[in-house]
Amino acid sequence: MHDIIDIESVTHRLMQTLAQIQAMLGDDRDAEERQQADYFDMLRRKASGELDGNVTAQFFS
Numbered sequence: 370m371h372d373i374i375d376i377e378s379v380t381h382r383l384m385q386t387l388a389q390i391q392a393m394l395g396d397d398r399d400a401e402e403r404q405q406a407d408y409f410d411m412l413r414r415k416a417s418g419e420l421d422g423n424v425t426a427q428f429f430s
Contacts, residue, residue, distance in 0.1 A: 407428070408424075411424045
């Protein structure tokens with residue numbers, strides 16, 4: 370027996386899933402960009418003399 374597939378319903382669910390995946394990836398990307406900006410800020414502060422020591426070790430500790 371053949372099942373009837375509601376293409377609109379399946380499409381809607383797939384679009385919701387895709388939107389959720391994109392949102393999760395976007396959140397990760399935003400966090401990564403913030404982390405990079407913070408690291409570059411620490412390097413800038415090190416270069417200007419505001420910070421002492423190994424900023425890479427400080428950042429990742």
